[in-house]
Amino acid sequence: xxxxxxxxxxxxxxxxxxxxxxxxxxxxxxxCIVKITTxxxxxxxxxxxxxxxxxxxxxxxxxxxxxxxxxxxxETIWNTMYRRTLDYARRGILVSAISxxxxxxxxxxxxxxxxxxxxxxxxxxxxxxxxxxxxxxFTKCNNLDEKLCxxxxxxxxxxxxxxxxxxxxxxxxxxxxxxxxRETIGNDINLMVDSNHAYNLREAIQLAxxxxxxxxxxxxxxxxxxxxxxxxxxxxxxxxxIAGGECEYLRYGFQTLLSxxxxxxxxxxxxxxxxxxxxxxxxxxxxxxxxxxxxxxWGTGIALSxxxxxxxxxxxxxxxxxxxxxxxxxxxxxxxxRDELTHNSIVFENGIIxxxxxxxxGFELNEDALYKYTLKE
Numbered sequence: 001x002x003x004x005x006x007x008x009x010x011x012x013x014x015x016x017x018x019x020x021x022x023x024x025x026x027x028x029x030x031x032c033i034v035k036i037t038t039x040x041x042x043x044x045x046x047x048x049x050x051x052x053x054x055x056x057x058x059x060x061x062x063x064x065x066x067x068x069x070x071x072x073x074x075e076t077i078w079n080t081m082y083r084r085t086l087d088y089a090r091r092g093i094l095v096s097a098i099s100x101x102x103x104x105x106x107x108x109x110x111x112x113x114x115x116x117x118x119x120x121x122x123x124x125x126x127x128x129x130x131x132x133x134x135x136x137x138f139t140k141c142n143n144l145d146e147k148l149c150x151x152x153x154x155x156x157x158x159x160x161x162x163x164x165x166x167x168x169x170x171x172x173x174x175x176x177x178x179x180x181x182r183e184t185i186g187n188d189i190n191l192m193v194d195s196n197h198a199y200n201l202r203e204a205i206q207l208a209x210x211x212x213x214x215x216x217x218x219x220x221x222x223x224x225x226x227x228x229x230x231x232x233x234x235x236x237x238x239x240x241x242i243a244g245g246e247c248e249y250l251r252y253g254f255q256t257l258l259s260x261x262x263x264x265x266x267x268x269x270x271x272x273x274x275x276x277x278x279x280x281x282x283x284x285x286x287x288x289x290x291x292x293x294x295x296x297x298w299g300t301g302i303a304l305s306x307x308x309x310x311x312x313x314x315x316x317x318x319x320x321x322x323x324x325x326x327x328x329x330x331x332x333x334x335x336x337x338r339d340e341l342t343h344n345s346i347v348f349e350n351g352i353i354x355x356x357x358x359x360x361x362g363f364e365l366n367e368d369a370l371y372k373y374t375l376k377e
Contacts (some may be wrong), residue, residue, distance in 0.1 A: 001042065001071045001112055006063040006101065007035045008056040011300075011373040013336040019137040022168025022198035026137075029337050030375070031299055032056045036104040038071050044108025045365055047302040048100035049271035050093055058097025066101070072112065074105050078277045091249040095274055102275025103306050103361075110360030117306075117361055121280060121313040126323065128352040129311050131330035132192065133158070134298070136165035136181065148177065149184040155332065159351040162190035162217065162327060167207065168198030175210040182214040192243075194220035201230040208238035218243040218265055231262035243267055246296035250274050251281045258289040269296040270306045279310055287315050297329045301342030304330070305361040308346055312355055328353060340369040 011031045018027040032052035036044045048055035065084050066077050081101065085094045110117045118124055133155040136148050148165070155163050165181055167174040174193075182191055193216055199207060204222035211219075218241040223230055225247040235242050241264035248254050250273060254266060266286055270279045279295070286293045293314060297307040307328055316323050330348075331338065345362030347354045356362055 002039050003036060003067050003069055003071050003077075004039045005035075005037045006059065006067060007037075008059040008100075009033050009035070009370065010052045010056055010375040011337050011341070011370075012375040013373055015334050017139060017334065019139050019333060021137055021166045021194075022196045029335055031337055032059070032100065033300065033302060033341075034059050034100045034104050036071065036101065036108055038108065038112075040112075042071075042108055042112050044071075044104040044106070044111065044360065045302055045363075046100040046102065046104030046107065046275075047271050047299050047306075048096040049269050049299055049303065050096040054093045055096050055100060058094045059100060061094070062097055062101060071105060071108050074102065074109060074277055077105060078102055078275065091253065095249045096272040099269075099271045099273065099275040099278075102277050103271060103302065106276045106306075107302075107360040114359045116355070116357050116359060117276070117309040118312040118355065121276070121309070124312050124355075125314060125316055126312060126326055128354050129308060129328045130161055130325050130351065131328045131348060131353050132162035132164055132190065133160045133332045134164050134329050135332040136163065137333055138166060138169065145177065145180055149180055152181050152184050156185050156189060159349070160189070160330075161351040162192070164192040164194055164220070164329075166196070167193045168195045171199075171203060171207050171210065174207055178211045178214050178216070187215065190217040191215070192217040192220060195222055197221045197224045197247075199223055201227070201234060204234050205237050208234065208240050212239055216240045220244065220267070221246070228256065228260035228262045232260055235261070235264065241265055243294070246272075248273060250278055251285055254282045254285055258285060258291060263291065265292045265294055267294055267296040269298075270310060271297075271299060271303050276306060276310060283310075283314055287317050290317060292317075292324075294327045295329065298331050300335075300338045301344045301346075301363050302361065304338070305342070305344060305346060305363050308353060308355055309361060337369075337373055341366055341373070 032055040243265035342363040345356035
């Protein structure tokens with residue numbers, strides 16, 4: 001079961017309608033995925049989160065060190081990649097490249113052993129996961145309020161029990177939009193907000209105070225991920241749970257985030273923070289600090305499947321008869337790569353996600369879509 005080849009693909013899709021958030025506008029989707037093949041003919045697929053072309057270069061750099069290794073030795077391979085990049089890439093894109101390869105190796109391991117990944121991680125600790133719809137981005141139009149409210153209504157109609165909206169247009173405008181969305185969806189749907197670190201501490205406190213009355217599930221990335229002490233100060237000045245961590249890398253980054261008491265919820269992205277191997281370690285660290293974990297996920301069905309298997313195996317921290325809800329990010333913005341690349345074993349019904357028992361990460365890759373969207377060099 002030795003690694004025979006590692007191929008990476010940059011997938012590209014031009015959006016029908018561009019959208020934006022507090023930082024910049026999206027006009028396209030560009031995602032790097034990786035295919036690992038063993039000498040036995042088994043294949044695993046992974047994905048990296050971040051600038052796709054640079055991740056592809058990182059995968060090509062790492063491949064030379066691990067081709068020929070036993071594909072089942074996921075921790076040994078991970079450590080080899082980590083040591084080969086430690087001197088110059090403790091954070092950032094090369095960690096995303098490690099993540100893509102690691103996710104593919106777990107998919108591969110499951111297929112070789114004929115087991116779903118959640119079983120290889122230690123087994124199911126819950127039968128279902130609650131997805132929250134990520135959407136409600138901004139568009140350049142004359143009726144943004146109405147458009148966002150219609151989108152929120154659509155998510156309720158699909159059965160979602162939770163959703164996350166963007167903020168970052170300015171404090172007063174944000175408060176206005178949050179109020180309109182809450183009025184639209186009612187009080188039974190959990191509503192979270194995400195500013196993508198748009199604000200300084202003073203502004204974040206003002207916004208949090210202004211939207212507390214709308215029963216907000218969490219305030220995500222209120223300020224720059226660099227300011228751990230400010231995150232802690234914000235937590236002391238609002239009753240809204242504070243979430244963050246999609247910009248952290250490896251267990252070492254999350255150790256800093258947790259030890260500084262910066263957040264109530266950590267959000268590692270499996271496809272950038274070190275893969276499933278490292279996400280498992282980060283999850284253990286979260287239990288030590290008694291902090292909830294909800295992975296960030298914004299890619300293809302590969303990333304969604306990795307998150308679903310990971311969450312299914314998460315430890316139940318609070319011991320009680322009725323376990324707490326475990327959320328999963330479920331991006332609903334336009335994404336042909338997500339919708340066409342995989343046929344998934346994830347079943348969304350009545351507001352919950354159920355995982356099947358297919359081996360590996362449980363999806364079948366649509367090779368027609370792969371070649372349709374692969375960016376030609």
